[in-house]
Amino acid sequence: MKVLRAADHKRMPWKNGGGETVEIAISPDGAGLAEFDWRVSTATVASDGPFSVFPGIDRTLSILEGKGMRLFIEGREPVLLTRESDPLAFAADIAVSATLPDGTITDLNVMTRRGAVRHAVARHFIDGEKSLASAKGIFLLFCAKGALAARTGAQSIELDAGDAILLEESDGGRLDLSGQALCYAISIEKA
The missing domain is CATH 2.60.120.10 (Jelly Rolls)
Known part of the structure; x- marks a missing residue:
């Protein structure tokens, strides 16, 4: 991550x-x-x-x-x-x-x-806890407003507005989020 x-x-x-x-x-x-x-x-x-x-x-x-x-x-x-x-x-x-x-x-x-590649974008409102499945390929989570903690496996990161995290397929398939934030989940995979 x-x-x-x-x-x-x-x-x-x-x-x-x-x-x-x-x-x-x-x-x-x-x-x-x-x-x-x-x-x-x-x-x-x-x-x-x-x-x-x-x-x-x-x-x-x-x-x-x-x-x-x-x-x-x-x-x-x-x-x-x-x-x-x-x-x-x-x-x-x-x-x-x-x-x-x-x-x-x-x-x-x-x-x-x-x-070469294709993408999908989804908006998520986080109010408490939420889990997102990261797709095959690249997964980017952009924190547009608010703040949250993002966890995959044993690694945990704090994100503020404007921050993002980038996950490769090898980082695991699930991202656990907690906090209050507006986020955009972006999946990018080979065409």
């Missing part, structure tokens, strides 16, 4: 230069925005505009802070994504733009290279 502390996340400009992203994890380590197999990040969106295009990439967005973002995804009806919405999956290599009906938002962005 690898701990990814909020203070250590990498800040960088968006691919299209329109804002800033905070990289939580990327594979392979040190990959650039054109070479990654998978990437998990947050971004603060402060103005309307187009999304960066990532050829051959699938993405899932979740709103962490703010009142929402209206997405215009090529070939789909416009959708208002809010903190209460389920994570929204769509291709990152088609035209997408967004408007902010009620101001700045922060989102969680999970991207995987189509044909």
Whole structure:
């Protein structure tokens, strides 16, 4: 189990230069925005505009802070994504733009290279104790709000808002959580 502390996340400009992203994890380590197999990040969106295009990439967005973002995804009806919405999956290599009906938002962005790996994102509210089964492949748990203790086997880690843990398949299949937090469970496996 690898701990990814909020203070250590990498800040960088968006691919299209329109804002800033905070990289939580990327594979392979040190990959650039054109070479990654998978990437998990947050971004603060402060103005309307187009999304960066990532050829051959699938993405899932979740709103962490703010009142929402209206997405215009090529070939789909416009959708208002809010903190209460389920994570929204769509291709990152088609035209997408967004408007902010009620101001700045922060989102969680999970991207995987189509044909190489695939991902799933689930939101979990922890109020007390909860166990999650980690999938085959990579499992990342991002603590969006609150604080919790995460335990797998004999190893226990405290997480605060913005922290994450990364589990490989060899770390075991179950993660025991306790505390009060809003978390996102991200499963990444080979396609």
